[in-house]
Amino acid sequence: MKRNKQAEIIKQLTKEELSFHLYITQLILVVIAIISSFFLFKNFSSFFTLFQLNLSIFTLGLTNGIAIVVLDIVCMKILPDHFYDDGGINEKIFKNRSILEIAFMAAVIAVCEELLFRGVIQTHFGFIIASIIFAIVHIRYWGHWFLIVNILLLSFWLGLVYEWSQHNLMTTIMMHFTIDFILGLIIKYKNRNME
Known part of the structure; x- marks a missing residue:
């Protein structure tokens, strides 16, 4: 019932309104991540150690995303x-x-969500708590048992990759971006073929 109500509301939104709501949601997540960081990290330099660029990190995120x-x-x-x-x-x-x-939407979502869920929550409270909160925040999937299980398993996978990469956010950002970007393209072209 709740899922149908959400779907009806979203169907009435224009593309611009939907984008606005999506980006506002991501902005809220980033603000929460920044405020939380002030309290949970000793200093900004300890936060920035979560960002390391190298080919193996890129490959780990890309291959897991694929x-x-x-x-x-x-x-x-x-x-x-x-x-x-x-x-x-x-x-x-x-x-x-x-x-x-x-691509832009997938990048914004990947950066904002990974900053909060892996960068702040998982770094300080562990991957189980971060994974559960990640699934809870994806409220639009709550009305469907398979989708919530799917998002929970995805969150655990992202959390494990974050652990394997020794807490490198670039890995999970790359992984999250890959998933959202490719699945977004699949939805785009599937709909184009159906029209």
Whole structure:
């Protein structure tokens, strides 16, 4: 019932209104991450140690992101359509976007969510708590058991990759971006082919 109500509200939003709400949500997450950082990190330099650029980090994030996308595609082919039915929300978000818009949106979401959930919460409270909070925040999936299990497993996978990378945020940002960008493109082109 709640999912249908959300879907109806989102269907009435224009592309611009939907973008506005999405970016405001991400801004709120970043503000929470910044404020929390003041209390949880000794200083800014300890926070910035979470960002290290090198090829192995990039590769770890990219390959895990692609693995998630491949698993998702396989599940979409095997499972009935209603398992992935979020009330048309993802379709509304991605279907009429340019590739550049999808890339920008995926980058903003990846950076903002990973700053808070991995960079702040997981670094200080562990990956189980961070993963559960990540799933809770994705409220639009609550009405569907498969989608909430899916997002919870994704969150645990992101958390494990963050641990494997010795708390390097660039890894999970790359992974999260890869997942959102490729799945956004799939939704965009699937809808184009159906029209």
